[in-house]
Amino acid sequence: ETGVTQTPRHLVMGMTNKKSLKCEQHLGHNAMYWYKQSAKKPLELMFVYSLEERVENNSVPSRFSPECPNSSHLFLHLHTLQPEDSALYLCASSQDGTGEVDTQYFGPGTRLTVL
Amino acid sequence: GQNIDQPTEMTATEGAIVQINCTYQTSGFNGLFWYQQHAGEAPTFLSYNVLDGLEEKGRFSSFLSRSKGYSYLLLKELQMKDSASYLCAARDSNYQLIWGAGTKLIIKP
Secondary structure, eight states, X not given: XXXXXXXXXXXXXXXXXXEEEEEEEOSOOSEEEEEEEOTTSOOEEEEEEEXXXXXXXXXXXXXXXXXXXXXXXXXXXXXXXXXXXXXXXXXXXXXXXXXXXXOOEEOOOEEEEEO | OOEEEOXXXXXXXXXXXXXXXXXXXXXXXXXXXXXXXXXXXXXXXXXXXXXXXXXXXXXXXXXXXXXXXXXEEEEOSOOGGGOEEEEEEEEOTTSOEEEOOOEEEEEEO
């Protein structure tokens, strides 16, 4: 248990569906992250929020839309996804995103399958 | 460009020692992290190095050479539960983590 929870753990959706992934951290951290993990590929950073403001957006398609209502919660809204978006989506949090030893703590991920 | 290289897969025997290497090329350098990820689970933090040398933490040790852009993770007295993927990540001058694709470690009895 890392103090970061994600729901749902598994999600199957069609290309026309709209769904949301939820992440919650219980560590008192100020920075939260969304990553995409595909088989045998490096983790891809999608979005970073620090103190509820988005500070990083790595050219992610607009069909992925993040939301950070407070420092403990992070959402990833999904719509009109493509089959190549099937992957493990990981949420992480860290103290402030810029500190000397700013270790990121990960949730268990949501395994997403797009049909 | 920025890049992390680590072997795709390694096999070792229970009770033995294994060394997982990682080389990195980043724009600036602010530390190197190792994470362990069991199949279907969250990556969990193992170690952090920012100065040259060896950091020991129980059965696991991590080494860094900044001049060579090189790190390794050393696992001693291997146990079956050590079967997992090991992720290397270097932090660049913007404090962004650059990740390797991970090394899948298979432990055989």
